[in-house]
Amino acid sequence: MNLKNRAALSTRVIHAGQDPDLATGAVVPPLYTATTYVQDGIGKNRGFDYSRSGNPTRQRVEACLADLENAAAAFVFPSGLSAAATMLATLQPGARILAHEDLYGGVYRLLAQVSPAMSGNTVDFVDFSDTDAVAAAAPGADLLWFETPSNPLLKVVDIEAVARIARKAGAVSVCDSTFASPCGQLPLDFGIDVVMHSATKFLGGHSDLLGGVLSVSDRAPQGLADRIHYLQNALGAVMTPSDCALLMRSLRTLALRVERQSATATRLARMLSERREELGVVQVIYPGLPDHPGHHIAARQMANFGALISLRLAGDLARVERVLTSTRLFLFAVSLGSVESLIQHPASLTHAAVAPQHRDRIDIGQNLIRLSVGCEAPEDLEQDIVHALTGHS
Numbered sequence: 001m002n003l004k005n006r007a008a009l010s011t012r013v014i015h016a017g018q019d020p021d022l023a024t025g026a027v028v029p030p031l032y033t034a035t036t037y038v039q040d041g042i043g044k045n046r047g048f049d050y051s052r053s054g055n056p057t058r059q060r061v062e063a064c065l066a067d068l069e070n071a072a073a074a075f076v077f078p079s080g081l082s083a084a085a086t087m088l089a090t091l092q093p094g095a096r097i098l099a100h101e102d103l104y105g106g107v108y109r110l111l112a113q114v115s116p117a118m119s120g121n122t123v124d125f126v127d128f129s130d131t132d133a134v135a136a137a138a139p140g141a142d143l144l145w146f147e148t149p150s151n152p153l154l155k156v157v158d159i160e161a162v163a164r165i166a167r168k169a170g171a172v173s174v175c176d177s178t179f180a181s182p183c184g185q186l187p188l189d190f191g192i193d194v195v196m197h198s199a200t201k202f203l204g205g206h207s208d209l210l211g212g213v214l215s216v217s218d219r220a221p222q223g224l225a226d227r228i229h230y231l232q233n234a235l236g237a238v239m240t241p242s243d244c245a246l247l248m249r250s251l252r253t254l255a256l257r258v259e260r261q262s263a264t265a266t267r268l269a270r271m272l273s274e275r276r277e278e279l280g281v282v283q284v285i286y287p288g289l290p291d292h293p294g295h296h297i298a299a300r301q302m303a304n305f306g307a308l309i310s311l312r313l314a315g316d317l318a319r320v321e322r323v324l325t326s327t328r329l330f331l332f333a334v335s336l337g338s339v340e341s342l343i344q345h346p347a348s349l350t351h352a353a354v355a356p357q358h359r360d361r362i363d364i365g366q367n368l369i370r371l372s373v374g375c376e377a378p379e380d381l382e383q384d385i386v387h388a389l390t391g392h393s
């Protein structure tokens with residue numbers, strides 16, 4: 001079922017790529033675990049020969065994801081980082097990469113350490129929320145890589161402006177849209193070439209599966225989607241069929257979950273911001289707050305403001321640790337986007353792989369904590385975080 005541009009996302013998550021099974025009428029697409037397929041003759045088969053090269057369950061979830069993202073094609077990988085690594089493998093050795101200075105720690109490590117050592121690539125980091133700085137640094141770049149909202153500072157990047165800069169420089173543009181999910185923003189509609197997701201986060205949504213996605217625009221450089229498809233097989237970076245089925249099941253509630261999570265996050269961010277002084281909070285960072293520097297851009301390019309809130313706390317490290325360990329519903333654990341709320345400490349967890357000087361430069365201090373708002377009742381979450389911040393409810 002091709003629902004592109006015809007149905008709302010909340011309908012497409014339930015129907016795209018999910019036609020009932022032709023043979024049996026099963027409403028839920030079957031899970032094909034076979035690794036190999038009978039050949040009808042030399043060079044003759046029914047579309048499949050070996051499961052790394054192609055699998056019907058994977059095809060289904062890839063079709064659904066491509067539809068959601070308004071992409072020409074989508075490819076799933078065993079983790080977000082393997083999706084990112086496969087994207088980097090499309091570059092010629094010695095390529096020049098321009099990347100956002102605020103990135104998920106593992107992607108930063110891949111760009112700053114692994115890719116230069118393996119492929120001789122050079123990487124420059126600039127603040128992508130400053131589009132003039134991006135325009136000045138882009139000439140000569142082969143790839144522009146950014147996240148929006150970014151991790152953990154929730155900086156908002158003007159997607160359309162960056163897409164234009166990339167096109168002018170002849171560079172491929174990649175937007176890691178993990179923090180927004182397709183229900184929050186559709187970067188390909190703004191001219192981006194490739195959208196990346198860690199499916200481990202909102203797409204999976206239940207903290208029980210690792211995965212990654214690359215979705216390629218029909219306006220991307222010719223041959224790029226084929227090259228990614230080729231490398232997915234050649235590098236062996238494929239999601240298992242059972243994880244593909246689990247991901248498909250999770251996508252069916254994506255719109256519901258994100259809508260709820262974002263509405264609760266907006267409510268919590270407002271409350272925390274209003275009661276800053278009493279709660280010992282120095283700064284509330286949330287793109288939905290009018291004082292966020294990227295608020296207007298976010299309002300223009302996003303369907304909602306997402307489920308992530310970052311806080312700078314007053315007090316010393318002992319107080320920060322007390323807050324992290326005294327919530328009852330917000331679990332002190334890394335990751336985000338799941339139905340259960342999480343609280344984490346970027347300097348020691350998600351961004352431990354980032355060089356301390358780089359952390360200092362972009363201001364990821366010891367007093368920064370990040371909340372991922374889940375699907376629990378908003379009033380319970382509010383009580384939980386207030387209790388942790390004040391020591392009483």
Ligand SMILES: *Cc1c(COP(=O)(O)O)cnc(C)c1O
Pocket residue numbers: 079080081082104106107147151176178179197198199200201210211212
């Ligand atoms: C988690 C995450 C990744 C890495 O994905 P994995 O599935 O953990 O490999 C990449 N980018 C962002 C923004 C993330 O949050």
